[in-house]
Amino acid sequence: MIKLTTNPKSNPIVHTFQKKVILIGKGTSPEIDLAINQSGPDVIQVKIVNQNDCFVIINLIDSPLIKINALPYKKKIINDKDLLQIETTKILIN
Numbered sequence: 001m002i003k004l005t006t007n008p009k010s011n012p013i014v015h016t017f018q019k020k021v022i023l024i025g026k027g028t029s030p031e032i033d034l035a036i037n038q039s040g041p042d043v044i045q046v047k048i049v050n051q052n053d054c055f056v057i058i059n060l061i062d063s064p065l066i067k068i069n070a071l072p073y074k075k076k077i078i079n080d081k082d083l084l085q086i087e088t089t090k091i092l093i094n
Helices: none
Strands: 002-006 013-017 020-028 034-036 043-053 054-059 066-068 074-079 083-086 089-091
Touching: 002 020, 002 034, 034 089, 043 083
Parallel strands: 020 034
Antiparallel strands: 002 013, 002 089, 020 043, 043 054, 054 074, 066 083, 083 089
16 A cells, blocks of 8 residues: 655645556546646656555656656655655655
């Protein structure tokens, strides 16, 4: 299980997932598990995968505006309390 809290400092909303793969992105596509409020076309930006009892996050569009703890990444093991930022949206990982 993983909890993702959008806007953790103001207006927090907790999303709980019990899936092996979580897709985060823009738009209203039914493939997207967590849609962030951003303008533009439907696009899946980030994938979180449960592998061997740890979570790996993948920047699918290789954007420097997608960061973990203020650092850009391509693929990374994530930890409790890491902060994912997708453009201007912040998501706390629990």
